[in-house]
Amino acid sequence: MVERAKRLLRDSPVFDGHNDYPWQVRELAKGDLGLLDLSQPQESIHTDFARLDRGGVGAQFWSVYVPATLQGETAVTATLEQIDIVHRMLARYPDRLQLALTASDVERIQKAGKVASLIGMEGGHSIDSSLGALRMMYRLGARYMTLTHGLNTPWADSSTDTPVHGGLTPFGEDVIREMNRLGMLVDLSHVSPDTMLDAIRVSEAPVIFSHSSARALTNVPRNVPDAVLALMPDNDGVVMVTFVPGFVSQEVADYNAQENIERARLAAVENSTAETVASGVDSWRTANPAPRATIIQVADHIDHIRKMAGIDHVGLGGDFDGITQVVLGLEDVSTYPDLLAELLRRGYSDEDVRKIAGKNILRVLKRAEQVARR
Numbered sequence: 001m002v003e004r005a006k007r008l009l010r011d012s013p014v015f016d017g018h019n020d021y022p023w024q025v026r027e028l029a030k031g032d033l034g035l036l037d038l039s040q041p042q043e044s045i046h047t048d049f050a051r052l053d054r055g056g057v058g059a060q061f062w063s064v065y066v067p068a069t070l071q072g073e074t075a076v077t078a079t080l081e082q083i084d085i086v087h088r089m090l091a092r093y094p095d096r097l098q099l100a101l102t103a104s105d106v107e108r109i110q111k112a113g114k115v116a117s118l119i120g121m122e123g124g125h126s127i128d129s130s131l132g133a134l135r136m137m138y139r140l141g142a143r144y145m146t147l148t149h150g151l152n153t154p155w156a157d158s159s160t161d162t163p164v165h166g167g168l169t170p171f172g173e174d175v176i177r178e179m180n181r182l183g184m185l186v187d188l189s190h191v192s193p194d195t196m197l198d199a200i201r202v203s204e205a206p207v208i209f210s211h212s213s214a215r216a217l218t219n220v221p222r223n224v225p226d227a228v229l230a231l232m233p234d235n236d237g238v239v240m241v242t243f244v245p246g247f248v249s250q251e252v253a254d255y256n257a258q259e260n261i262e263r264a265r266l267a268a269v270e271n272s273t274a275e276t277v278a279s280g281v282d283s284w285r286t287a288n289p290a291p292r293a294t295i296i297q298v299a300d301h302i303d304h305i306r307k308m309a310g311i312d313h314v315g316l317g318g319d320f321d322g323i324t325q326v327v328l329g330l331e332d333v334s335t336y337p338d339l340l341a342e343l344l345r346r347g348y349s350d351e352d353v354r355k356i357a358g359k360n361i362l363r364v365l366k367r368a369e370q371v372a373r374r
Helices: 002-011 021-028 047-056 073-092 101-110 129-137 169-181 191-201 250-268 272-285 295-308 336-345 348-371
Strands: 014-019 057-063 095-097 117-123 142-146 185-187 206-207 238-241 314-316
Touching: 002 057, 002 336, 002 348, 014 117, 014 238, 014 314, 014 348, 021 057, 021 073, 047 057, 047 336, 057 073, 057 101, 057 348, 073 095, 073 117, 073 129, 095 101, 101 117, 129 142, 129 169, 169 185, 169 191, 169 348, 185 348, 191 250, 250 272, 295 314, 314 336, 314 348, 336 348
Parallel strands: 014 057, 057 117, 095 117, 117 142, 142 185, 185 206, 206 238, 238 314
Antiparallel strands: none
16 A cells, blocks of 8 residues: 555655744754755654655745744744745755746756745744835745634634634634735644634635644544534635644643643742752653554544545645654654555545545645635
8 A cells, every 4th residue: 555655756756734844944953954855864853755755745835934933023024034944945955846936836846856945934023013024025935824823823723722802813813815916825724613713714725734743532622523524615724634633633632732741830839940840850750651643643634634624735844854753654754655655445446535535635735726816
C-alpha cells in the first residue's frame, strides 16, 4: 500500500497546510538558514529536502508564526521578519523551492519538480488591527491568515482564551470581507466555535482549518466540533487534519492536562522556583509514563471528518516543526505516504487519497481567487 500511495503522490503531491520551519530558523538558528540547511540531513527538526522528497510533498504553507504574547507594532515587525525568512529560503534554494501566489502557480511549480511555497500568517495579532497591514502582508505573499492564535485579538475570540466578543466583532467581519476581496484564505484553526460560525457566515469564499482535527474524537478546544464540520459542504471549505499528539489522542490530551495540574501545584508550593518546578515535573513524568498518539488515530480523525463533512473537505496540516512531540508513525515530513497507505487499507479510493493529499486545498485556493475576481 505504501508504494501505491507513493505512486499517487507523483501525480497529486502532498499540499500541506502548516509547517513551522521558519520559526525553528528564528529560535534555533537565530535567523541563520545555514545552521538549519535544508539540503543537509536535519536531525534536530522534522524537515529537510530529502525527507520532503520521500514524503511526496509538492506544496507547503510555511507558517510565519509569532507568539500571541507579541502585540502591536512588535507583532507586525516580528511577522515581517518571519516573512523575510521565507523569502530568504526561496533565494537560497531556487532549485528546490519557489514562491506560489496562486493555484496555477502551485500546479506549475509542482510540474517543474519543486516545492510550491506559500506563506501562512498564524494569528490576527500579526496585523495589529490594520487592514492596511493585512493588504501589505498579502502583497508580500501571505495567502492565509489564522484569525487568532492562543489569545483573543481585539476583533475575534480564540479557542484558548476567555471569550469576550462572542465570536467576531464588526471590525472582525470587515477583516473577513477584505480577505475575501484579496483572495487570502480565512484560516479558522485556533479560533473559538463562535468565531468559526461567524466567519463561515460572513465569508463568501471557502474557509480552511490549516491544522486541526475532530473534537468528537479528541475533546480539546483546538479541534473542530461536529456542528462546524457539518457546515463544510455548503461553505466548500477544508479541514486539514493535524499531527499534534494532544489533538489526535484523548489519552495524550488527558495526560497533558494532568501534567499542567501538577505543574500548577508545584508552582504554588512555598518558596518554589523554576528549577524546583521543572525537577518536580520531571519526577512526575518518570512516575507517570506518557501515552503516545498513533498514525491509526490520525486516520480515525480523517474517517470522522469524511463522515461528517465529506471526502471533498479533508486535507493534511501536519504542524511539523511546530510540535515538541510526534505521532508514532508520523515522525517527520517523510511519512505522509504511510498515512495515505493506511487510508488505502481502509478502502479509500485512489481519487479519495488524491483529494486528501492536495486536490481539496488546491480547489479551495482556486475558489478564493474566483471570489476575489468577482
